[in-house]
Amino acid sequence: MKKLLIIEDDVSFAATLARRMAKHDFSCQQVHQADQALHACLQQKPDCILLDMKLASKNGLTLIKPIRAALPMVRLVLLTGFASVTTAVQAMRLGADDYLAKPVNTQMLLSALNTETIPEPAVSLDVDTMSAERVEWEHINQVLSSNSGNVSATARQLGMHRRTLQRKLQKKPVSK
Numbered sequence: 001m002k003k004l005l006i007i008e009d010d011v012s013f014a015a016t017l018a019r020r021m022a023k024h025d026f027s028c029q030q031v032h033q034a035d036q037a038l039h040a041c042l043q044q045k046p047d048c049i050l051l052d053m054k055l056a057s058k059n060g061l062t063l064i065k066p067i068r069a070a071l072p073m074v075r076l077v078l079l080t081g082f083a084s085v086t087t088a089v090q091a092m093r094l095g096a097d098d099y100l101a102k103p104v105n106t107q108m109l110l111s112a113l114n115t116e117t118i119p120e121p122a123v124s125l126d127v128d129t130m131s132a133e134r135v136e137w138e139h140i141n142q143v144l145s146s147n148s149g150n151v152s153a154t155a156r157q158l159g160m161h162r163r164t165l166q167r168k169l170q171k172k173p174v175s176k
Contacts, residue, residue, distance in 0.1 A: 004113070005046035006030045007037045007063070008079070009055045017050060020106050026113075034058035038066050046074060048113045051096075053080035053087065061091060068095035077112045079104060083138045101138045133171075140168055 004026040008014035011032055018028035026048070031040045034055040041049065049067065053060040060078060067076060076098075078091045083101035091099050098112040140158065147153040151169075155162040 001025050001027050002048055002113075003044060003046040004028045004048045004050065005040060005044055006050045007034075007040075007055070007060065008032065008050065008052040009034075010052070017109075021109065021113075024106070024110055034060070034063060037063050038070065041067050041074075042070055045071065048075040049077065050109070050113075051076060051078050053078055053091075054082065061087070061094060064091065064094040064096055075113055077109075081142050083135050083142075085132060085135055088135070101135070102142075137168065137172060140165065144169070 002025065004018075004021055006014045006017050006021075006028060008017065008030065009032050011030075014030045014032065018030055021028050029040065029044055029046070031037050035058075037051075037055075049071075051060045051063060051067070055063075060080075064076065064078070067074065076096050078096045078099050079102055080087065080099070081102040083099075088099045100108055100112055140154070143157055144151070144154045147157065151165060152162055155165040158165065
């Protein structure tokens with residue numbers, strides 16, 4: 001049984017992740033505040049970590065280096081509702097093993113967490129993870145969701161015309 005630490009400020013989402021992963025032979029612990037994350041890592045010594053990028057007012061990216069320094073062989077996966085190519089590259093350079101956009105299905109999580117090979121200390125970026133179109137589409141849908149489905153407000157926030165946004169929403173890109 002692998003030990004999994006879930007660092008996520010959304011308590012209900014963290015509980016859902018824990019239930020999903022427990023069904024697949026993971027022993028799950030949860031931390032809901034960024035300032036408790038490193039202490040929990042040192043105390044629990046997990047095999048894998050799911051780290052949310054946005055932890056209340058803190059940024060999960062700032063935790064990657066200290067976690068990697070404390071636990072160099074841990075499998076570290078960054079989860080984000082605000083996926084972008086920039087943050088994906090930044091996360092990988094800081095030491096994350098994988099980068100997944102929310103919502104994420106169980107198969108993707110298992111694939112990211114279950115590796116038979118020991119992670120290399122030097123990080124290489126897998127450019128086939130998500131296409132630029134897919135990242136854009138995920139980001140647009142996240143902003144749309146935060147605006148309660150209001151297309152006009154979303155278009156203003158993204159700095160594009162409403163019709164352009166509607167066309168982009170109609171085209172769901174493939175994952176790769």
